[in-house]
Amino acid sequence: xxxxxxxxxxxxxxxxxxxxxxxxxxxxxxxxxxxxxxxxxxxxxxxxxxxxxxxxxxxxxxxxxxxxxxxxxxxxxxxxxxxxxxxxxxxxxxxxxxxxxxxxxxxxxxxxxxxxxxxxxxxxxxxxxxxxxxxxxxxxxxxxxxxxxxxxxxxxxxxxxxxxxxxxxxxxxxxxxxxxxxxxxxxxxxxxxxxxxxxx
Numbered sequence: 001x002x003x004x005x006x007x008x009x010x011x012x013x014x015x016x017x018x019x020x021x022x023x024x025x026x027x028x029x030x031x032x033x034x035x036x037x038x039x040x041x042x043x044x045x046x047x048x049x050x051x052x053x054x055x056x057x058x059x060x061x062x063x064x065x066x067x068x069x070x071x072x073x074x075x076x077x078x079x080x081x082x083x084x085x086x087x088x089x090x091x092x093x094x095x096x097x098x099x100x101x102x103x104x105x106x107x108x109x110x111x112x113x114x115x116x117x118x119x120x121x122x123x124x125x126x127x128x129x130x131x132x133x134x135x136x137x138x139x140x141x142x143x144x145x146x147x148x149x150x151x152x153x154x155x156x157x158x159x160x161x162x163x164x165x166x167x168x169x170x171x172x173x174x175x176x177x178x179x180x181x182x183x184x185x186x187x188x189x190x191x192x193x194x195x196x197x198x199x200x
Contacts, residue, residue: 012067014103015137016092016114019047019145021084023170024180024196025163025189026153027073028084030091031144032099032106033137034068041136047146049133059147062140069140070098071148080192089114095141096123107131109138160186 012034020028035041044062047055063069072094074087082090092114096106105124106116109131116123128135132142150169157165163179163186170176170188172195180189180199189196 012101012103012105013137014068014096014099014106015109015131015135015139015141016095016106017109017132017138017141017145018088018091019142019149020170021088022172023190024172024176024193025076025165025170025186026156027075027149028079028088028091029071029073029145029149029152030088030095031072031141031148032068032070032092032095032103033062033066033140033144034099034101034103035137035140036065036067039065041140044136044139044143046132046139047142050143052150055143055147058140058143062144066140068099068101069144070095070100071144072098073152076188076190079190083192084190085112107135107138109142156188160188 014032014034016030016032018028018030020026043058072091074091078090079087092108097118102118103123108125108127111127111129113125113127116125131138153165153169162183164175168176177195185196185199191197191200
C-alpha cells in the first residue's frame, strides 16, 4: 500500500459500513471514510433514514470534503463461493486497503470485524452495533456504500431487464419474487440464497 507520508495518520479513524447483505441479487458493497478535521457532519445519518436524492447530495459532499474515502465490492460469485458474511468482510477489508492513507483505527457498523492485518500492520478496530446512526464516519460510509450499490444495480437492470432491479435494487420484494419465478435467475442472482437456489 502506498501511503501519503505528508499526512500524520496517528489519529485517523476510518468508519466502515456496507450495503447489500440482504438482497437476492447483485454485489455487496462496502465503504470506508476518514473524515477531515472540522468536517461538517451534522446531516450524516444512516443511509436508510435518507431519501435517495438526499443520499446523492450527501455522497458528493462526503467525497469532496473527507480526508480519504474508498468503495469496494464483493461480487455475486464471491458471495456464492464464500457466503454473504465472509464476502461482506472481504469487501470491508478491500475498502480499508483502498484508502489513500492507512487509518490508525477503524470503527465498523455491526458486531464483527474484517481481517485488519494490513501489510504486516494490525489496525485496532471496534464493531459498533447501530454505528451507522451513532458515528459520523460510519454514517458517511453507509451513505457512500448505499449510493454506489444503487448505481451498480441500475447498470445491472440495463443488462438484465425485466426483473425490476432499478426499483428494488435486488431485494426480495413481491415484484422481484414474481419476476424471478417467471423469468428464472439471471447471472447476478445469488445462487446460494434459498429463493434463488430452489429455482436452479
